[in-house]
Amino acid sequence: MNEQEQQAASPAAASPIKNKIGSVFIPVSDIEKARDWYCSLLGLTTDCEIMNGHLCPLPMDGAGVILDTMPMWGGKEPGGAPAIQTPAFMFLTNDLAASYAYAQEKGIEIVTDIQFDHWFVIKDPDQNKLMICRE
Structure with a gap:
């Protein structure tokens, strides 16, 4: 098979775009409030840097x-x-029931109960729907 035939047979291999997700953007209205909420949800410190006044990795x-x-x-x-x-992505958990109870305790808006013993959906303060899924 010549090079042109190989590329036609496997077009993905010719793409300069990697099959790898770098980051997911979440739209928020108040960057400081969102940073604090997500850090609390994920058990992170709130010293995450806010860049250019609107981004917080x-x-x-x-x-x-x-x-x-x-x-x-x-x-x-x-x-x-x-x-x-x-939900465009999922946060993973090893303990779905504990994660659900944690969301309840924190007063987070829960959109669904645990579904199929595998996942549930919550909302952040900006009404973004986020999935929590068993790993």
Whole structure:
């Protein structure tokens, strides 16, 4: 098989885009409040740096999470950037029941009960839907 035939047979191999997620952006309206809420949810210290007045990368294992007021993507509008209405990613847990109880204790808005003994969904203060899933 020549090079052109190989590329036609395997177009993904020719892509310069990696099959790897670097970070996930979460739209927030108040970067300091969001940083504190997410740090509390994830058991992190709240000394995460806020960059350029609108970005806050959280220290994560695996793919990153960046809180962003999204000035370029609707953050300057009166209602701010639109919230994530369908969970776009999941936070993992080794203890689903304890995670659910933790969310309840913290007064976090819970969207679903535990589903199929595998996951549940919560909302952050900006109404973004976030999935918590058994690892």
